[in-house]
Amino acid sequence: MSALTVDGVSKSFGATPVLDDIHVDVEAGELVSLLGPSGCGKTTTLNVVAGFLPADAGRVLLAGKDVTAVPPYRRDTAVVFQNYALFPHLRVRDNVAYGLRARKLPATEVTERVQEALTLMDIAGLADRYPGQLSGGQQQRVAVARAVAVRPRVLLMDEPLSNLDAKLRQEIRLELRALQQRLDQAVLFVTHDQEEALSISDRIAVLNGGRVEQVGSPAEVFERPRTVFVADFMGVENIFPGEVVDGSYRTADGLELPVPSAGPADHVGIRPSAVRLAPAGEPSIGRHPAKITGRVYLGDSVRYHLALEPAGIAVVAEQPRSAGTSWQPDDGVLASFAAEDLLPLRAL
Numbered sequence: 228m229s230a231l232t233v234d235g236v237s238k239s240f241g242a243t244p245v246l247d248d249i250h251v252d253v254e255a256g257e258l259v260s261l262l263g264p265s266g267c268g269k270t271t272t273l274n275v276v277a278g279f280l281p282a283d284a285g286r287v288l289l290a291g292k293d294v295t296a297v298p299p300y301r302r303d304t305a306v307v308f309q310n311y312a313l314f315p316h317l318r319v320r321d322n323v324a325y326g327l328r329a330r331k332l333p334a335t336e337v338t339e340r341v342q343e344a345l346t347l348m349d350i351a352g353l354a355d356r357y358p359g360q361l362s363g364g365q366q367q368r369v370a371v372a373r374a375v376a377v378r379p380r381v382l383l384m385d386e387p388l389s390n391l392d393a394k395l396r397q398e399i400r401l402e403l404r405a406l407q408q409r410l411d412q413a414v415l416f417v418t419h420d421q422e423e424a425l426s427i428s429d430r431i432a433v434l435n436g437g438r439v440e441q442v443g444s445p446a447e448v449f450e451r452p453r454t455v456f457v458a459d460f461m462g463v464e465n466i467f468p469g470e471v472v473d474g475s476y477r478t479a480d481g482l483e484l485p486v487p488s489a490g491p492a493d494h495v496g497i498r499p500s501a502v503r504l505a506p507a508g509e510p511s512i513g514r515h516p517a518k519i520t521g522r523v524y525l526g527d528s529v530r531y532h533l534a535l536e537p538a539g540i541a542v543v544a545e546q547p548r549s550a551g552t553s554w555q556p557d558d559g560v561l562a563s564f565a566a567e568d569l570l571p572l573r574a575l
């Protein structure tokens with residue numbers, strides 16, 4: 228039985244549909260991310276699961292029990308909000324105790340669980356401070372401690388790391404993942420950051436315009452995106468509509484590519500890192516003459532913007548900095564695309 232089942236949830240605000248038949252499961256001990264751009268419905272989904280918003284259609288099940296009509300405070304969930312939502316007038320220990328007291332746990336158990344959660348989050352030394360006396364990272368820890376202390380069936384996290392600077396975000400991300408695995412805690416995790424979703428999740432549900440477009444492990448979603456939207460969101464920057472003609476894939480711009488090895492497709496995609504570049508003088512069979520139109524130095528790698536000749540089709544290529552040749556704008560190169568690197572995609 229899943230810890231959480233979101234079963235066909237739809238939701239409109241006025242005449243605007245925001246969620247359209249959302250299905251997502253979170254198994255016990257699993258961390259599932261809802262990933263998508265701003266406005267795709269991630270927070271709304273979370274709010275429906277938490278019971279803050281009623282769904283127009285569909286059901287929410289916690290451990291198999293239909294809680295669609297159950298108010299938030301009686302659902303077996305706890306939420307970590309993006310802005311932490313700590314009570315400013317309560318000390319850290321009382322913030323963490325809040326949900327336990329609301330659940331009418333005996334005082335001794337409240338004390339024990341608060342201590343345990345503070346220790347778990349490595350903030351026992353801050354127990355008597357007020358939120359205003361904490362750094363952003365420390366407040367974030369208190370918010371997680373407060374949610375973890377209630378030992379919810381499902382922990383709901385809405386962009387919990389987005390107010391932290393990049394370095395801290397990466398550190399706490401790893402820590403959260405370790406904690407989640409140690410506690411065997413089911414988590415529904417909202418983020419718009421693909422790298423964050425890839426690094427923290429057991430599975431990722433990619434949302435687009437209120438619909439789930441693909442659900443899979445990080446490797447599945449990254450390496451085998453099925454739709455143009457998911458591929459684009461996962462950094463597949465070169466995407467061409469087209470069709471198979473006479474044993475090759477002909478794009479709408481007239482580019483001839485190998486036929487992607489898997490499945491029918493109305494688009495093909497290729498990652499910048501999979502575009503192969505060679506010096507203009509080399510044999511050109513199966514390669515496309517191109518001109519470098521731009522170069523961006525990224526430290527570990529260099530990105531090249533290319534125009535394929537003769538039509539000027541734009542392609543982005545990325546090469547490790549250590550790769551033999553480095554090119555400059557206006558240099559001629561040969562670009563090639565291997566069948567195994569071409570991703571078959573559907574527009575949906």
Ligand code: ATP
Pocket residue numbers: 240245263264265266267268269270271272419
């Ligand atoms: P973000 O990452 O920007 O928070 P999101 O994916 O979490 O985006 P939601 O907050 O779920 O997106 O919002 C989805 C859509 O619903 C947006 O277009 C938003 O403007 C709209 N929306 C959200 N809440 C309301 C509301 N209370 N009334 C009307 N429209 C709303």
